[in-house]
Amino acid sequence: MGTSTFMKLEIESLPENESFARVVVAAFAARLDPTLEEISDIKTAVSEAVTNAIIHAYEDRVGLISVRAYIDGNVLTVEVEDWGVGIEDVEKARQPLYTSKPELERSGMGFTIMENFMDKLTIRSAPGQGTLVTMVKEIRSKSRVKEY
């Protein structure tokens, strides 16, 4: 085999790192031969999770964000973790259009986008400790689709 199935990226919570993080995860996922649409879905979901960590978890300070990805068969798992303020009410935060920062013109669609663009979304959070977002997506590779 000798194929890498795990990656980890640690970045500072700065806006210019949003594109860096999503491009790195998309490049890692590329070995599953995803379609352009699947790559676009992954990039968007990663961007949402990392942006949340920058805006909400660390607010006015700079902290660390860990982005990890695993490949198991044709399934991609992405974890985005921060050690910031945490989310008090995860169920409320998941609701479409809910935002704790309307003054910043946040659309409140971040978690909804992650849910729609990936197959599964899990959020584990504790106030004052941080948040771990886990997203799973099965890649229906182009070559496999042709066989059916």
Next chain:
Amino acid sequence: MKIEMEQHRAVLLVRLTGELDHHHAEQMREQVDREIARHPSRAVLFNLRGLTFMDSSGVGALLGRYRKIDAAGGRVAVCEVPDAISRITEISGLARIIPFFNREADALRYLLLGVPSKRRL
């Protein structure tokens, strides 16, 4: 991110190229708002043909401009949405709030003459 603005009769035409994420949304917001402040109730058309990526921060920035201009009695439209971002415009609901047009000429006609959108995404 490249932001080009030009005046087409009574319409401010904003052409966006690159990636409209949180980082670049702030830049877009500042530049467009500065231009709008000079002419409060004008019509604004966002041509998205050059966008290769957009997330919910981009959606928030476009909606923010729409609300501001709409409240001031102006009009906003979006045209030439590339395939790469068509899914987020649908799922976020953006395409149900702001009139979408395939062709720039149709969007300009709507903004200048009030001809309604023929096809919404």
